Amino acid sequence: MAEWNRRQFLLYGGLSLVTVGTAVLVSKGAFAFEESAETAKKLSPNPIPVNWDTLIWNGKIIDGTGAPLFLGALAIEGDKISALFREKEGARPGRLQGDNGQFSLAENEQVLQVENYDSAISDIREPLTFWADENTPFVLPEHCKIINAAGRCVTPGFIDVHSHNEAYLRTNPEAELRLTQGITTQIGGNCGNSVPSITAFRKELGPLGLNYSQLVGYRNLRNQVIGDSARKATTDEIDKMVALLEAELADGAPGFSVALEYHPQTAITTQELEVYARVVKDFDKILAVHLRSESDGLLEAFDEVLSVARQTGVAVQYGHVKALFQANWSKHSLLMERFNSAIAEGIDLWGDVYAYDFSSWDFGTNRVSISEANLIDTLQQDRIFVGSDSGLYEGGRVNHPRACGNFPRILARYVRDKEVLSLETAIAKMTSLPARRFRFHDRGTLAVGQKADVLVFDPEQIQDRATRQQPGLISTGIDYLFVNGIETISASLPTKALAGQWL
Ligand SMILES: [Zn+2]
Structure with missing residues (x-):
């Protein structure tokens, strides 16, 4: 695997879970991106299986109450919102964005180059890994659709x-x-x-x-x-x-x-x-x-x-x-x-x-x-x-x-x-x-x-x-x-x- 493939766009601090749904049994965590599924396994003795149908990440969450927007992610399961994540304070800025508006993803051992990644909304499913904390990834079901809402408002x-x-x-x-x-x-x-x-x-x-x-x-x-x-x-x-x-x-x-x-x-x-x-x-x-x-x-x-x-x-x-x-x-x-x-x-x-x-x-x-x-x-x-x-x-x-x-x-x-x-x-x-x-x-x-x-x-x-x-x-x-x-x-x-x- 190419060297850049092992790089992690991290992690530590990441996003903290602000509300805990029935499917997500962590009270505190981080949210992050990892390019290699292998690395994920190595780091994660206790992956958390979730049953999300859709995950919208990297968006500006405006929750409708009038509260200030925050960078975060939202998961949908069935007809309900099942999890909501907020970027933790002090998290490394731009860590989900890649370099210079470009981003490289590995998919089934193949390299998929996505140009201008942070300006183009996309729904590339894999191989993104979302982390509950620095050692614990969520295990998403095969059918879960992932939408990168970079630059977008989620309301x-x-x-x-x-x-x-x-x-x-x-x-x-x-x-x-x-x-x-x-x-x-x-x-x-x-x-x-x-x-x-x-x-x-x-x-x-x-x-x-x-x-x-x-x-x-x-x-x-x-x-x-x-x-x-x-x-x-x-x-x-x-x-x-x-x-x-x-x-x-x-x-x-x-x-x-x-x-x-x-x-x-x-x-x-x-x-x-x-x-x-x-x-x-x-x-x-x-x-x-x-x-x-x-x-x-x-x-x-x-x-x-x-x-x-x-x-x-x-x-x-x-x-x-x-x-x-x-x-x-x-x-x-x-x-x-x-x-x-x-x-x-x-x-x-x-x-x-x-x-x-x-x-x-x-x-x-x-x-x-x-x-x-x-x-x-x-x-x-x-x-x-x-x-x-x-x-x-x-x-x-x-x-x-x-x-x-x-x-x-x-x-x-x-x-x-x-x-x-x-x-x-x-x-x-x-x-x-x-x-x-x-x-x-x-x-x-x-x-x-x-x-x-x-x-x-x-x-x-x-x-x-x-x-x-x-x-x-x-x-x-x-x-x-x-x-x-x-x-x-x-x-x-x-x-x-x-x-x-x-x-
Ligand atoms: Zn009228």
Whole structure:
């Protein structure tokens, strides 16, 4: 074997195991690379067998909590994260990188030269050896896929709590336009528009490419009880709608949605809204609201929702926060003042925002209806996370670029280019914060035991491409995406795997 083959790219110090899964019975260790399997045997009286299906190493781990990123590795077993490793302080820098961006590997006694190794993501399986400590290698199963995530971020899959994709999922259950943004979980049924029966919809759709959950929409309840007329509901009709709502919430729906601005939902009174809000509160779920006005009557409309929250104690999700049209841009600071003082007062309130300065009403025009300064200020609020408000229709028809570009746009324009959010904060706003809000307790962070919804992307390359003229262009920069441990994007290409679960 060639001399360089025996060199070790070491080891000592290496990476320490920060969390210990059932498969990894070491409390403290190192993580390292060794080129020769022979040497490994010599050094290792007690190899640790593991049953990992995938090991993503050498990546910048951003765990979704907002904590600073660290160089490390993550193992997936079945549909869960089974180990997470962190580089130990004082470890030799660059020891996993090779010299001058080149790296030499031995494979089955043959030499495999890999050029520019640390800039090219790869999934070369052997002969890497990963060490628990300086004498103890992990023994990986033959099938374990190893991904070198050099230069890449490894994060939880994104969670989009605000989507309008029911028609799209019917024709495109693999949901590629969502996956190519890094989204692994989405909530539909927003703004009052849900399906008549979530259980029937679930059967109709069959398996999906991402995790999915559907709110109960007020318009849908009205359709079933009143029809399309925008008249006030009678007490009897409200009772019927409450019964339908209770049944769906009992069946697992994450909450109730309403768009007070849209026909025929405009007919709802504040008192009627309070009736549903009490039901939602009783079930400990979420009231997702599109305000009665997002423009001229913005502040009054927001006050209405606050009064419902005060009266009922319901948890409110304020959808697509914005002050629409230039004449109302100056209301933004007042809106944020009210938003934050309501939270200080104890109201259970969060909001979501999309990454564009125009709404779907501006599609086909060049109008800017949302102030970007306001948008940035909204994004920077603690209680605001990212949602796309994406409308996707049959076959992938789109009427706003946010459907295909929203999440990469946050990372490209607001994190990388304008630097108005840290990477870690932006990722938290796309992962753990929405997961906590919607009670997805086993998603939204990278930690042992969490579902393996895992994204690998290049922070320098990630880019939305969708525009007003071409709203259907997919984003670039996503290398790998796992949904429940299954690869749904592999080497930047969708695999068409239907790995999603209904939540
Ligand atoms: Zn809406």
